[in-house]
Amino acid sequence: MNKTEAMDLLKNKGYKHTDKREDILDLFEQKGGYLSAKEVQLALKDRYPGISFDTVYRNLSLFREIMILEETELDGEKIYQFHCTEHHHHHLICLNCGKTRTVDVCPMQDLSQIDPEFQVTGHKFEIYGYCKECQKKMARNKVMSRP
Template identity: 45%
Template sequence: MDTNKMNTKQALNLLKQNGYKYTGKREDMIHFFDKENRYRTAKDLLHHMEPNYKGISVDTIYRNLHLFHSLGILESTDLNGEKHFRMKCDHHHHHHFICKNCGETKEIHHCPMDKIVQELDSYEVEDHKFEIYGFCPACK
């Protein structure tokens, strides 16, 4: 388990600091991502929530996922044509290998921008994102 990612308590504090209500439903949503060490979909979250929240809507799931993403609680990626989310890493600069089957992530500590920036010497790079996709040892 990645111990350098945001946890449920930190995420709920961030929610409160930004003036959003703390609810049991939001805590359960955040806890779902906290216990995972991989990217998960809105559909995964919906399946997790349905037994305890009968009639929970897809709209509620998406609205909260986008709120959590905009506050920096979750990070996202597009995988197989669908948006996937995971708890935001809260430490040093790094990138991820992402399993295309199960969504597991592994940190990559080498940054390709160290070489690429030399080719962009007259450009101003504001940000970048680098992800490698493939299959983890359990899925290959």
């Protein structure tokens, strides 16, 4: 999913085009990873000084409902990224910057060996850690903070 596809989907589903919605989608396109509602609100506060958390959250919820965004939870907080419209895959998620990387391997392929009578209706597989860039930054900060 990208901003253009998302705007088309909103229009096709009968939702009004607003500058705020477009700017939220711009932010996700620029970021290329997961964002929380609070991060979206902070990023938009200069352009929309009175933007409320509720406004941001309602738009994120709408985007999730119509499959523009996908949602996951990290440390008890909902975070969002553009919905993946590609082939079936999973994600590596950086705990520092929120960027994601696609993982094409699916552990569900072995589930039939565990319980062949269980009927799966959906699943989500995410791996959390730190990307190479964030590991480098963390190592530099650690070296710089030594006495």
